[in-house]
Amino acid sequence: xxxxxxxxxxxxxxxxTASLPDIVFMLLFFFMVATVMRQNTLxxxxxxxxxxxxxxxxxxxxxxxxYAGKPSSRYSASAxxxxxxxxxxxxxxxxxxxxxxxxxxxxxxxxxxxxLTTALKVDGNTNMGLVGDIKKELRExxxxxxxxxxxxxxxxxxxE
Amino acid sequence: xxxxxxxxxxAGSMADIAFLLLIFFLVTTTIETDSGISRKLPPxxxxxxxxxxxxxxxxxxxxxxxxxxxxxxxAPMELKDLREAAIKFLDNGGGTGDEACKFCxxxxxxxxxxxxxxxxxxxxxxxxxxxxxxxxVQNELVAAYTTLRNREAQRLFGKTFVEMEKNLKDVNYTGxxxxxxxxxxxxxxxxxxKLSEAEPKK
Numbered sequence: 001x002x003x004x005x006x007x008x009x010x011x012x013x014x015x016x017t018a019s020l021p022d023i024v025f026m027l028l029f030f031f032m033v034a035t036v037m038r039q040n041t042l043x044x045x046x047x048x049x050x051x052x053x054x055x056x057x058x059x060x061x062x063x064x065x066x067y068a069g070k071p072s073s074r075y076s077a078s079a080x081x082x083x084x085x086x087x088x089x090x091x092x093x094x095x096x097x098x099x100x101x102x103x104x105x106x107x108x109x110x111x112x113x114x115x116l117t118t119a120l121k122v123d124g125n126t127n128m129g130l131v132g133d134i135k136k137e138l139r140e141x142x143x144x145x146x147x148x149x150x151x152x153x154x155x156x157x158x159x160e
Numbered sequence: 161x162x163x164x165x166x167x168x169x170x171a172g173s174m175a176d177i178a179f180l181l182l183i184f185f186l187v188t189t190t191i192e193t194d195s196g197i198s199r200k201l202p203p204x205x206x207x208x209x210x211x212x213x214x215x216x217x218x219x220x221x222x223x224x225x226x227x228x229x230x231x232x233x234x235a236p237m238e239l240k241d242l243r244e245a246a247i248k249f250l251d252n253g254g255g256t257g258d259e260a261c262k263f264c265x266x267x268x269x270x271x272x273x274x275x276x277x278x279x280x281x282x283x284x285x286x287x288x289x290x291x292x293x294x295x296x297v298q299n300e301l302v303a304a305y306t307t308l309r310n311r312e313a314q315r316l317f318g319k320t321f322v323e324m325e326k327n328l329k330d331v332n333y334t335g336x337x338x339x340x341x342x343x344x345x346x347x348x349x350x351x352x353x354k355l356s357e358a359e360p361k362k
Contacts (some may be wrong), residue, residue, distance in 0.1 A: 017175070020175045021171070021174045021175045021178050024175055024178040024179055024182055025178050027182055028178055028181050028182045028185065031182065031185035031186055031189055032185055034189060035185055035188060035189045049291065049292035049295040049296065050292075050295075050296075051196070051197055051295055051296070051298075051299040052299065052303070053197060053299050053302040053303050053306060054195040054196055054197060055195060055196070055197070055198045056194075056195045057194045057195060057196070063194070117198075119194055119196065120196075122291050123291070124290070124291055124292030124295075125290060125291070125292070126290075126291040127287060127288050127289065127290070127291070128224075128285045128286065128287060128288070128289040128290070128291060128294050129287030129288065131291055131294070132285075132287065132359070135201060138201060139201050139202065139203065139204045140204050142203065142204070143201075144200055144201040144202075144203060145198070145200060145201075146198070146199050146200070146201060147194075147196045147197065147198045147199070148196045148197045148199065148295055148298070149194050149195070149196035150195070150196045150197060150295060150299075152195065155239070155295070155296040155299040155300060156239060156240060156296065158292040158293060158295060158296040159228070159239055159292075159293060159296060
């Protein structure tokens with residue numbers, strides 16, 4: 001046994017954990033930078049329908065979001081229980097869409113304006129009448145590129 | 161002057177604090193990319209424009225009524241059969257002479273569409289149609305076009321249309337992007353997405 005005891009003098013020192021905070025901080029900064037906080041607080045129910053023929057919307061800064069759906073339970077007392085449109089953080093009327101699109105366009109650089117896409121985030125239980133009205137407004141301001149935002153899944157699941 | 165030097169702060173718990181923050185950001189991060197069905201709306205029309213005359217047989221009428229029932233050419237249909245029916249209509253190629261379709265593999269039924277470049281799918285919905293039903297139908301119709309485009313791309317260029325579009329976006333793609341773009345245009349010309357949406361009825 002003495003043979004083993006002798007070796008003790010040449011034992012490896014414990015690994016220093018002093019650099020552990022550095023590594024963790026590095027990860028922390030990565031996630032802090034990569035995190036995108038939700039732009040809009042949703043005031044409506046927004047359960048998107050499913051589809052599988054989808055395209056990704058890559059350039060986030062070139063997307064304008066229009067939300068629609070029934071006001072969520074917190075707002076149903078003040079906003080009613082009919083489907084409403086939400087632009088930025090407010091409930092809006094159909095007539096407000098034009099002004100919204102023009103304001104979004106004005107905020108972008110001029111050469112990027114033709115690439116702007118409108119993402120329609122519409123709750124699955126909305127009537128097409130409202131969606132049709134939105135589309136009509138978009139056509140009138142020449143915002144013709146639209147994207148019906150969906151979840152990934154089988155389209156058949158939409159019909160219960 | 162018996163100033164004692166301040167004791168050194170123990171930094172051992174710094175890692176714990178950093179971990180705590182890290183876990184918070186890990187949980188709240190949603191690296192989400194929105195995805196959905198991309199469509200292009202028709203430009204606004206002047207009121208006095210005569211609609212172009214189309215042969216009745218070149219129009220495939222898909223209608224959604226207010227009870228979310230699907231009517232294809234005035235006959236009820238299940239959603240799962242819609243893709244097949246749309247493919248059959250687009251790929252029919254019943255035309256003769258100038259309007260003949262060389263690559264179509266359909267039935268060549270003279271009472272259905274002449275040529276994929278002539279065939280129009282007309283989607284009509286009611287104001288009370290549910291949005292998710294509408295999206296399901298849109299999805300199936302887009303899928304019909306994609307299936308046919310994939311087939312022709314596979315035949316002509318040896319890869320599917322979806323792959324070609326993916327390659328076009330890929331920065332590491334080694335081949336020529338100019339010719340790829342041309343190829344994609346060729347396929348799009350063979351099966352143009354002619355999906356017309358009528359104003360919803362009350």
